[in-house]
Amino acid sequence: MIIAIDGEASTGKSxxxxxxxxxxxxxxxxxxxxxxxxxxxxxxNNISSNSNINQNIxxxxxxxxxxxxxxxxxxxxxxxxxxxxxxxxxxxxxxNYAKKPEIRNLVYKQLRNSDRSNSLVIDGRDIGTVVFPDxxxxxxxxxxxxxxxxxxxxEINDKAVKLELIEKEIKYRDNTDSxxxxxxxxxxxxxYEIDVTLLxxxxxxxxIxxxxxxx
Ligand code: DC
Numbered sequence: 001m002i003i004a005i006d007g008e009a010s011t012g013k014s015x016x017x018x019x020x021x022x023x024x025x026x027x028x029x030x031x032x033x034x035x036x037x038x039x040x041x042x043x044x045n046n047i048s049s050n051s052n053i054n055q056n057i058x059x060x061x062x063x064x065x066x067x068x069x070x071x072x073x074x075x076x077x078x079x080x081x082x083x084x085x086x087x088x089x090x091x092x093x094x095x096n097y098a099k100k101p102e103i104r105n106l107v108y109k110q111l112r113n114s115d116r117s118n119s120l121v122i123d124g125r126d127i128g129t130v131v132f133p134d135x136x137x138x139x140x141x142x143x144x145x146x147x148x149x150x151x152x153x154x155e156i157n158d159k160a161v162k163l164e165l166i167e168k169e170i171k172y173r174d175n176t177d178s179x180x181x182x183x184x185x186x187x188x189x190x191x192y193e194i195d196v197t198l199l200x201x202x203x204x205x206x207x208i209x210x211x212x213x214x215x
Contacts, residue, residue, distance in 0.1 A: 001119040004127035007141030013123035031124030036085035049096035095176035128188035138191035
C-alpha cells in the first residue's frame with residue numbers, strides 16, 4: 001500500500017507522514033529530502049541550477065534515506081546530511097534545482113525503487129499526481145502562508161531569523177513549485193484536501209485516519 005501526502009511548503013506533511021508510519025508500522029520516504037540532498041551536492045560543487053546537469057555528474061550523487069526508531073536520516077555519499085539539508089541556503093535554492101527533469105528522474109528512480117516489502121508513506125509535491133498515481137490514499141495539505149510561516153518560525157526558535165523572511169521563502173517556493181513545467185505542485189483530482197490553517201497536528205491526523213478507516 002502507498003499513502004501519498006502532497007501539499008504546499010510547511011504544511012506539516014512530514015509530521016503527518018511520520019505519524020502514519022509510526023501508527024501502522026509502515027516505511028517512510030521524504031521525497032523533498034532527496035531534492036534537498038541533491039541540491040546540497042550541486043551547491044557544494046559549484047554546479048548552478050542554470051547549467052546542464054549531465055549523467056556524469058548525476059552518477060556521482062548517491063542519496064540514501066534510513067527511517068529507524070521514528071527518526072529519518074539522510075545520507076549524501078555516505079555522509080549524514082540530515083541537518084544540513086534544512087538550512088537556509090538549500091531551502092532557498094532547492095526549487096530551482098527541482099525544476100530540472102534530469103534531477104526529477106533521478107529522484108523518481110529512487111522513490112520507485114524504495115523497499116516495498118512493507119507499506120510506504122511518502123510526502124512531497126507530485127507523489128499522487130506523477131510518482132505513484134495509483135497510490136491507495138492521497139492527501140493534499142494546504143494552509144494560509146502567514147500561519148505556515150508563524151509555525152515554522154516557532155519551530156526554528158531563533159529571533160535572528162525574521163518571520164517575514166520565512167514567509168517570503170515559503171511563498172517563493174510554492175510559486176516556483178506550482179508553476180514549473182514538469183510535475184508541478186497541484187492537488188491530484190482524487191486527493192483528499194485538508195486545509196490545516198486552523199487545525200492542530202492531532203486534528204489533521206484524525207482527519208487522515210478517518211479517511212483511511214472509511215475505505
Ligand atoms: O518537502 P520539502 O519542503 O522538504 O521539499 C523541498 C523542495 O523539493 C520543494 O520546495 C520542491 C521540491 N520537491 C519537489 O519538487 N517534489 C517533491 N515531490 C518534493 C519536493
